[in-house]
Every structure is written in structure tokens, then in C-alpha cells.
Amino acid sequence: MELVDIQDLKSWGSNAVPVQLRPRVHTLIDAHCHLDMVLERGLGVEEITQTLEKNGVGTIVEIGADKQAMLWARTLAHTSQKFGVYYTIGHHPGEAATEDFEFGLQFIEENKDDARFVAVGEIGLDYHYHSNQAEIQKKVFIEFIRAAKKVKRGVAIHTREAHKDTREILGCEANGIPILIHCFTGNKSEMEDFLSLGAYISFSGIVTFKNAALVQEAAKFCPLERILVETDAPFLAPVPYRGKVNQPGYVKHTLDFLAQLRGESVEKLASACVANTQKFYNF
């Protein structure tokens, strides 16, 4: 991965002045994005910030799920002035077998007193692309849940075609800490299974796709006090931008879609999502 220099973000923030912690209760939050990869795909800072402003998104959670991403995310979180930025530290299950996960564990420990470091993630299991690496994925997953417990953070979970093992490991290891199922792609009964663990459920642009009937069915029944929205940008842009590079401001389109699907006002759903995001990440 080629890393975008943080200096490219001049209009995003100023030079290394730590921002005050200021929860933005009146604006939307993108609960999960990879802004570094959005920039790598050629979207400019100006375009991204304009869309954030236009769509009323004031805060993002930047995911640091590999070595470069976590270093970048931490710097961004401490230099951004225009928008609130928080970050996570984790190890993507797709890289369980190829990347050194000890670095992430150390980084968690090193940053445990940083109020902008708000969760361990994304971590989890992915048997869609990496089914032959189940054992190493499980090992890394468990190590990171234990690290999260130690530093008193919640866990943001990536799970794909691995419901049973994910559920089992969370049930054994993650008791007592907040759980967020990021980019939920399961059906209603899988959702209920996670809800029974006390988990929050985060919906991405996938829920807006025509062929996502099962995810839509789940979203309809997700309790208001457990639902979140995210982009997972640059991936999975919601309709009407499906297939394009996703960006954090597009979280508004997923929110609008969900409100209509659930028969709720956008305002009501937005304030629930913001409150749930702040509750899970504790900011």
C-alpha cells in the first residue's frame, strides 16, 4: 500500500495541534471508514470535505487495521481541526497470516491513554477469501480481544462467512466489553444471535443494494438502540453511487435509505445512530 503523506491533508487540519475533544451530537458520524484508502483512490481532500459538510457529517472513525493505517489514523486524529476524527487499532483478518500482528498489539498498549483511540478493530474472521487460514485468524482474533479488554476498549468486528466461529469466540472472550458488528451482511437470525451478546449492528451501503433483501430484512428489525451507520469507504458506496469510490459523506445516503426502510424519520434514526456510535466508542 502506498501511503498518502499526512501533509497532503493541509486543508483538512493544521500542524499537529491536538484538538479539544468535542463530541458533535448534532451532526452525523461515519462509524467506520478508511480515509487513507479513499485518498489513494484519487479523491481529493476538498471533494471529501465538501461532501462531509453538505451531508452534515461532522465526525468520522478512521480504521487502523494494519501498521501503516494505524500510524496514519493516529496522526490524522490529532491534527484534524475541521472534522472530529477518532481512530481504531486492529488487525484485519485478511492479513492474519501475512502481516506481523505483534505490532498492532504493541500499538494498542502504547496508545492506551489516548482518548482518540476508541476501539480495537477491525478484527475478526473472514472465510470468504481466506478459509484456509481459519486457525491463524482465530488466534489473532482472540489475542486482540484480550488486548481490548486490557485497555478497556470495545471491539469492532469484521465477519464474513464465519458467523458460527465469530459468535463462539465473542461469546467466550468478549464478555464485559462493547461489541460492534461492522458492515453487517448477515440475515435476521444471525443478527439476533449477535444482539443476544449485547452487540451493536452497523449497516453500510450494502443495505441499499437491490440484491440485499436479507440484510434489508435484518435492518428493518434491528432495535433502534443498537443500530449504527457507516460507509466502510472506499468500498461499498451506497446507491446512487454504487460502483464508485465511496467516501465518508455518503453515510447520509445509507441513513436516508434505512429511515425509509424502517418507516422512521431521518431525524429520529440519525440521532439514534449518533448516540449509539458515541456509546459504543465511548466519546
Ligand SMILES: [Zn+2]
Ligand atoms: Zn473496514
